[in-house]
Amino acid sequence: MSPLKLVTIIAADSLENHIVKDIQSLGAKGYTISYVEGKGEKELRNSAWEGENVKIISIVSAEVCDKILAHLEKTYFEKYPMVAFSTDVMVVRSNHFL
């Protein structure tokens, strides 16, 4: 088992393609997406029509994790509804993610 970082990004679904492209170009090898609903400081987002949220998770090295979080902060945080954080995870087959 090796220590890596799990990056979790929750954002407006309209940003899905942009974020996926960004994190891949910053070094993420893969990702998992689920569609979620919830409420933040801006508005309740709970239907496809009004816009729902997308949760993107990706397991990456600590270095890539920092790059992704810094990029998101710079590019999206000010304008778009978005939450991003990282957690420590222990993975098997770590070469899969690096």
Place this chain on the structure above:
Amino acid sequence: MDVSSLFVSILSPMVLAFVLGIVAARLKSDLKFPDSLYQSLTIFLLIAIGLKGGYKLSLASFDEFYKPALAAIALCSSIPIWVYFIFKKLGKFDTYNAAALAAHYGSVSAVTFSAALAFHDNLGISYEGFMPSLLAIMEIPAILIALALVRLNAPNAEDKVPMKAVAHELLSGKSTLLLVGFLIIGFASGKTGWEQVSPLFDVPFKGVLTLFLLEAGLVAGRKLSDLKTAGFFLLGFGIIMPILHSILGIYLGKWAGLSLGGATILGILSASASYIAAPAACRIALPQASPSYYLTAALAITFPFNITVGIPLYRSFAQYIFQ
């Protein structure tokens, strides 16, 4: 206004389903459409409108079509400009919100359009079959014009809208792709093609529209509580401007040689506000604009007004103008 046509409009299952949706939302009912159903209904409606419109377009001559098409282009490219300045100067809205509202009111609503077709069919009034092509023409330009207005007026360079990326997203977005794609398919496959698929797309259309309007009612009902923050200016605008736009649309329709039914539908298109393509574009291109203005105005003010009172009202305007 012709009272009997008002009843036809209000007492249709589509409008009543919309009202039920609003009631359900206000009662905080647990009724909720699965997201995939909403997506499926949208896809069905866009394909059905596109296919039938394309087939009917194949029956029309170029001479019949080009003037109405010009009228549609004139409407959708001029409406966003004055809507923007009305919100900016009179309503004191900021650039982003004024532009988002201009995008919504300049673009058109496929569902209001569908309700207008259903209304005309129920009353047995004929209209030009190529009207869906005008719907397709009018969907995108207003959104791009509104974004260009932001580009011209954005306070600083960082806030400039990436027009190229947005244009790509709009054109590849599902509503344009399906509508234009199926207009072409309907046009190319003609009568034989239409007869093969009409059992799925023609007769069930109003039933599917009823389902969609129930969902629209649920969303509009939830948005009603935003009316307080939206304020009187938005409320007044959301009712008065569609009426003025409809009159303009009907006049242009008459000029373009449309029939009474066709001109009424062009009036209804001009009066309608988008709430599928435009909100999706604004969420991505104008995140600074607040959905509690644009979505509330389009969906909780203008849309309910149009499908209940508006459509029969615009019909009576058209009757007057055509006299």
